[in-house]
Amino acid sequence: MEQPGAPLRWWQTRAFVIVATLITIVPLLWPQIPPLVDLPGHMGRYRVQLTPHDQAPWLADWFNFQWSLIGNLGIDLLVVPFSKLFGLELGVKLIVITIPALTAAGLLWIAREVHGRIPPTALFALPLAYSYPFQFGFVNFALSMGLALCLFALWLRMARLGQVRLRAIVFVPISCLLWLCHTFGWGVLGVLAFSAEMIRQHDIRKDAGSGHWIESWIRAGLGCVPLALPMVLMIFWRSGDHVTGQTADWFNWQAKVAWMLMALRDRWELWDVVGIGVFFLVLFRAVRDPAIEYSRNLGLSALFLLAVFVLLPRIVFGSAYADMRLAPFVIAVALIAIRPRLTMTPRHAAVLATLGLVFFVARTAGTTISYWQFDRDYDTELAALDKLPVGARVVTFVGTNCRNEWKMSRLEHLAAIALERRLAYANDQWSMPGAQLLTARYSQAGMFAHDPSEIVTPGWCPREWWKPVDFAMARFPREAFDYVWLIRTPPFKPHYATDLDRIWRSPTGASALLKVNRDRPAPQISDEELYPRWFLELRARRMQQRLKELPPPPKS
Template identity: 70%
Template sequence: MQGEQLHWWQTRWFVALCALLAIVPLLKPEIPPLVDLPGHMGRYRVQLSLDQYPWLKDWYDFRWQLIGNLGIDLLIEPLAPVFGLELAVKLIVISIPAMIVTGLLWIAREVHGRIPATALFALPIAYSFPLHFGFINFALSMGFALNLFALWLRLARQGRIGLRAAIFLPVSCALWVCHTFGWGVLGVLAFSAEMIRQHDIRKDRQSGHWFESWVRAGLGCLPLALPMVLMVLWRSGEHVSGQTADYFNWQGKMAWLTMILRDRWQAFDIACAAILFLILFRGFRDPRIEYSRNLGLSALFLLAVFILLPRIVFGSAYADMRLAPFMVAIAVIAIRPRAGMSLRGAALLALAGFSFFAVRMAATTTSFWLYDRAYQRNLAALDHVPEGARLVSFVGESCHTQWTMSRLEHLPAMALVRRVAYSNDQWSMAGAQLLTTRYRPAGGFQHDPSELVTAVRCPREWWRPINRALARFPRDAFDYVWLIEPPRYDPKLTAGLTELWRDGTSVLYRVEHDRPGPQISDEELRLPHRPWKNFGI
């Protein structure tokens, strides 16, 4: 196979083209429209400016510590002084889908000898739901993990096992620091690949069996094991919190599989996911294509992890959801055309895969452009917010799960980024983040999820109804109120507030501390149905 001429989808220029195409959706938006990303950017502002703006220390506590979730937090240190915070974050985020694309294609090339035409169908995973959700350190670690796994395979193929151990001993620690999940996935992939390699070595010597291969694979993966010590140190710290819960939520796991490409258009996104599952099914039924033993075993291992993984790990939600798209991607690149497939058939398959990727990138580009318009429209409010303002924000949310997420949930953090103003959207989980809130006068409006408000109280959620939030937030603790596409609310609750800016339902108020707030009883706030439609708000 090494002597065969490369086809167009197997060349380096084509891999470079795919990587460039993967960054197109992120070129236009000033802020990548990923749900949690603005909230993380707020933390970076505190990290970079804590000593420059003394009031930040009154609001937030930021302490460096060794945790398995520091990817962009560390990269932003050298990059922000050069590019500025927002551009530095954008450049890092742009690199993630490009790395996922190159990683998947490189793995396919190492396993199959050439990039199979079927591998191109996996490339839309570059914009999987976890990335859209803004799990940014996780996504960065997965981009690194895929390329590191390809390097692991390459060094094994070349017989450079000593060099591999020397490289991966420090690299695995760096990957763990980026995000624990990426290190864990690399370990699973490397172990499964080493099992196949060891089994084939033993088989050639006519002395092989799976148990011995299992043991030798474990020994071969010891260079990846050092972060286990870091994990113990992290989770045994004084201020570590966060539960691990919700095992074997089958309904949730099935839902995550349908959401691997979730973005804006539900029917389109599910149809695209269905194409991937159809390809996986055809791999068992179509005599023209087959599964690689190497990546097939990797996919089975990831499936086992997906089944066993709970929804919440160390207080971090959606753990199993994050793995789902990459499990599918590894399974897709495990498929290859059989030797008997004609060149024309393989070329048509490659063209179909590339077209699938291009259509997804066009749709994602359009979707991000629309999200960016909503961002810019709402961020105009910050022109009226002074530096250092004590700002409380309320973002409209629905009790019902909607496929299209507004991406506005953590937009209030841009007030922290651009105005060094207080934002009540920051996460405050000791041991999981470097930042915790300390602004006691804010009471129950200090941190996430106090920024999310709904029309009525939602079952099993901490979100406040908009009327209760407006009636009960401590007015002495804040100078401004920013409503971002809120549900309908009683206009009487804006007593003592002066409107400074409005765009549609979004509005910015200044709190007039010398004027009385609304006088409304708890009984009125508990009313399940109020005729808000009559207020025209």
């Protein structure tokens, strides 16, 4: 730790915190729609939420939207006033811009409260404002985590100022609002607050000559009672009859290691993995370098978060990637837990801070370029909407492959922009009662009613619900849709589209908008042509087994 009373260094000033926070928003300034994988899908839901029934009554035939008290309403609530002031797209963009800013500011504030001053190594944590969960478009989660970090810093500050009673009063409503934003943020705040309170109580007991850890554990739990009220809300939410979804895939070690390595996943695999390597190099140096050390407070917080990450399954209540979301924040808290010892020279500290700043700016520049390129892709594909009438019934197919490539196209939920801009049907909406406010009710669409029916591949992919493009083109119900929007799909057999007329094509020829021509008959394709042999054989065996299980016919 630095000598008390020493002058502030450049990375410890308020001006630097403000500048660093502003730098984090740079990648999001240019794109009209933040290029986050799931965000367009959410924007489609916001459009249904905000559109009065008399303006688009057909939406009620396609979707059921019902407000309910769930721990996943952050932007769903904020978009109501923001859309009135700025319009839906700009309003969403402004809200999303605050997420990396809150994350970076929260990390620096926590470091300031715990160490007394911002350590130079804290700058290495700032690129995690654009972590993989944020890139994936888990925006309610990401917003709640940014808020949780800032609220944890406030929790620490009020304890440092001796305002523990006031803190207990203030954090009762604050914890409920954070839970309403997203349950995950509230849970992480509870873990961080408990670990910090445990250290504080132990130090108090130790100074009094009775520093037993069990007593500190109990007192820390009592100190966190003001954060517990959302547990009642959680019981009401998860015990409803409408709630569905399994909790599964425990202790998938291969996936957990992968989530750690993907904490910065964006576009260029080598660039992103090198960034992760920098993190682990800094964390390892903190163990070996005699000039730096780990804070007990944040070190315990990082260990607690790591334990939660290990214990969390991949799927919670039907929501996938539950454990993946926590991985970047385990790393971030571990990084800001590092601080210099008194033996560190000012020159050594300045070098560390400069390296951290260079790393932060380089990662931000890379993200800015990446987002600019994704925005160009959006502009190219969304030109198809100029040919689409308002209220059109559209089935959208977005091409991918079975390889799970590092760079996600960010086009996976672009279908929802047709819903957002043209009030057209989008078959990419999630339909999970209890997890989302919107569910698909367009029964005529059959298996093409909701996510992931929009994803198509060259062939059948193991352990995926995606459909081959040939199957999708042959089997989508013509009576349910008037248009087919193809977004960079793999090639398919032309005779599967004999009743479709092309009305728009992208400059590259990889995407097109097709209209169903009802004057021509739909292609008649046999199952043998569409399904793999193993599937047909399995189906035949199951049919034979069912026939054997039928009771014998009555004797005449």
